[in-house]
Amino acid sequence: MSSTRVLVLNSGSSSVKYQLLDMRDRGRLAVGLVERIGEETSRLRHTPLHSGGETRESAGPVPDHEAALKAVSAELAKDGLGLDSPELAAIGHRVVHGGKRFTEPTVIDDTVLAEIERLIPVAPLHNPANLTGIRTAQALRPDLPQVAVFDTAFHTTMPESAARYAIDVRTADEHRIRRYGFHGTSHAYVSRATAELLGRAPEEVNVIVLHLGNGASASAVRGGKCVETSMGLTPLEGLVMGTRSGDLDPAVIFHLVRVGGMSMDEIDTLLNKRSGLTGLCGDNDMREIRRRVDEGDERARLAFDIYIHRLKKYIGAYYAVLGRVDAVVFTAGVGENAAPVREAAIADLETLGLAVDAELNAVRSDEARLISPADSRVAVAVVPTDEELEIATQTYALVGRDRGAGSERVGE
Ligand code: ADP
Numbered sequence: 383m384s385s386t387r388v389l390v391l392n393s394g395s396s397s398v399k400y401q402l403l404d405m406r407d408r409g410r411l412a413v414g415l416v417e418r419i420g421e422e423t424s425r426l427r428h429t430p431l432h433s434g435g436e437t438r439e440s441a442g443p444v445p446d447h448e449a450a451l452k453a454v455s456a457e458l459a460k461d462g463l464g465l466d467s468p469e470l471a472a473i474g475h476r477v478v479h480g481g482k483r484f485t486e487p488t489v490i491d492d493t494v495l496a497e498i499e500r501l502i503p504v505a506p507l508h509n510p511a512n513l514t515g516i517r518t519a520q521a522l523r524p525d526l527p528q529v530a531v532f533d534t535a536f537h538t539t540m541p542e543s544a545a546r547y548a549i550d551v552r553t554a555d556e557h558r559i560r561r562y563g564f565h566g567t568s569h570a571y572v573s574r575a576t577a578e579l580l581g582r583a584p585e586e587v588n589v590i591v592l593h594l595g596n597g598a599s600a601s602a603v604r605g606g607k608c609v610e611t612s613m614g615l616t617p618l619e620g621l622v623m624g625t626r627s628g629d630l631d632p633a634v635i636f637h638l639v640r641v642g643g644m645s646m647d648e649i650d651t652l653l654n655k656r657s658g659l660t661g662l663c664g665d666n667d668m669r670e671i672r673r674r675v676d677e678g679d680e681r682a683r684l685a686f687d688i689y690i691h692r693l694k695k696y697i698g699a700y701y702a703v704l705g706r707v708d709a710v711v712f713t714a715g716v717g718e719n720a721a722p723v724r725e726a727a728i729a730d731l732e733t734l735g736l737a738v739d740a741e742l743n744a745v746r747s748d749e750a751r752l753i754s755p756a757d758s759r760v761a762v763a764v765v766p767t768d769e770e771l772e773i774a775t776q777t778y779a780l781v782g783r784d785r786g787a788g789s790e791r792v793g794e
Pocket of ligand 1: 594595624666667714715716719
């Protein structure tokens with residue numbers, strides 16, 4: 383029997399998101415989510431897409447990641463898709479921080495696990511949860527290749543001039559302080575899909591990608607390779623986000639300690655959880671903010687304006703970094719859905735060859751599409767991101783290579 387399925391796992395500290403894909407047609411067989419792991423009120427939501435089945439929800443305590451994965455496997459098994467299936471070729475794990483070393487998806491062994499663990503100091507929120515997910519999956523299917531796909535990998539092509547902060551080099555190196563960037567799987571997928579939309583090879587195309595979700599980041603991609611991105615040592619740097627501040631003078635932190643009497647943990651929470659759109663107007667959902675703006679709410683208006691102002695600064699900066707730009711592309715929850723954000727971010731940039739066609743911009747669609755006028759010098763596009771498909775594709779390509787040309791069962 384051929385093994386053509388890949389399970390994609392995105393393990394957070396209290397949740398596991400998963401998708402099972404069949405790589406023959408890249409179709410989704412099942413998707414789901416376990417939330418609030420470790421609490422009394424855990425919940426599992428599972429949709430068996432291949433059979434067109436209804437979404438199933440179950441509640442009840444799920445004490446840890448092992449229990450969560452077992453519950454996922456039990457749900458998959460109800461549709462004949464369990465983790466023990468010989469058709470499963472590999473498990474692809476989203477791993478947030480791969481440091482400088484992991485420039486590509488990597489088959490996980492003990493050395494790789496140790497390295498992901500060594501990176502915990504620079505990714506204290508994410509890497510421990512990713513590791514738990516990997517170890518649990520390994521325990522359930524020790525014979526199966528497990529692949530780590532790193533959020534940072536796409537950005538490892540950034541030149542030192544973009545990756546280094548201008549601080550004392552020895553201190554930076556000692557503590558591995560540099561700009562790593564995140565959302566790399568999305569930036570990779572979307573920049574390639576944009577080239578496809580333009581009917582050109584990725585190597586020929588320069589693209590500015592704006593990944594605007596709850597977390598948000600921009601990247602400048604030259605000929606398929608990332609040369610600059612807005613997130614840094616952590617996902618806090620750069621654009622205004624749902625709850626994160628993005629760029630700020632680091633002296634704000636000294637000030638909050640010395641004058642505000644705040645602790646480091648309090649400031650961490652302030653900048654990561656109580657800032658961005660939430661900090662500015664109390665809402666982090668762009669739908670709600672737009673509704674309030676339309677009703678004349680001044681705080682929501684200011685939050686929107688600050689969000690757009692920062693976005694415009696990055697478009698301008700990345701235009702200068704790239705020199706020649708073929709496309710500016712919007713993706714993720716806000717980028718794919720919020721036409722007013724796209725319109726405002728591109729407004730008044732005609733001198734850069736950028737414009738948005740109001741009618742095209744208003745169209746709602748799940749397809750990759752152009753929203754610039756036909757005679758525009760630079761394309762403006764909306765390209766839905768698909769990080770799970772990208773993780774599955776990279777995982778399957780890697781495992782497929784290991785298996786040689788054949789598609790027989792891995793691990794035999
Ligand atoms: P995450 O970073 O959590 O993966 P997503 O990429 O799913 O986030 O983006 C979530 C955000 O997308 C929401 O917080 C909301 O601001 C925005 N969003 C989703 N749908 C719409 C919509 N129809 N209009 C405007 N904004 C939207």
